[in-house]
Amino acid sequence: MKFVSMYKNGHRGAALVLMAPLTAVFGVLGLGMSMVAVAVCRLPDIDHDYAWLAHRGPTHTIWFATGVxxxxxxGGYAWLSVLPVNLPALLLALLLGATVFLGLLSHLFADALTVGRGTHAIRPFHPLSPHPCRLGLVRADSExxxxxxxxxxxxxxxxxFVVSVSKVTGVVV
Structure with missing residues (x-):
């Protein structure tokens, strides 16, 4: 079962790579956004838990990422707007939603790197497009x-993060 955790680590790494530019721009906030993306990046693999849900099927689409x-x-807006503090609730909720979207998108990107053939290829725009998206660079179980x-x-x-800190402090790295 060692390889199972490696799949998780690959998805986590893909989320960190995708979110790195936001960390550079937003600093600590971007780092927090990256952690949220890592937390949700494995959600598309919920299809492993349900026999009636095809692996790399509906949960591996742009539509799933957009819906989530x-x-x-x-939910974020509803929660933030009832807090007893004055926050830009809509802006924060949109930022959180974009972060979740990118975290889920990172999962699709990581799966597209794999050899996945037939039912193991992702079809991110299904049902509008049945065409698979795969680069075929590595096996999914490649440690x-x-x-x-x-x-x-x-x-x-x-x-x-170093780039973001250097922007704030003025220290050239």
Whole structure:
């Protein structure tokens, strides 16, 4: 069962890589956004838990990511707007929804890197387009590729945070 955690690490790494530019721009806020993206990046694999739901099917589409993000925006706005403090509720809810969307998108990106053939290829625009999206660079169970994604994501996040700190402090790195 060792390889199962490597899949998780590959998805986490992909989320960190995708979110690194936001960490560079937003600093600590971007780092927090990255952690949210990592927290949700494995949600499309909920299809493993239900036999009636095809793996890399509906949960591996842009539509799923958009729907989940929309629910997060609605729920976030409803929650933030009733807090007894004056916050830009809609802006924060939209930011949270965009972060969740990017976290889910990172999952699709990571799966597209794999060899996935037939039912294992993702079709991110299904049912509008039946065409598979795969780069076929690595096997999904490649310990090396999953570790490389995770370590690369952590390095990109670290570099992005250093860039954000240098913008604030004026220290050139």
């Amino acid at each position: 993000a929309a629910l997060v925006v609605a 090396f590729a999953n570790t490389l994604l995770l370590v690369g994501g952590m390095l990109f996040q670290g570099l992005a």
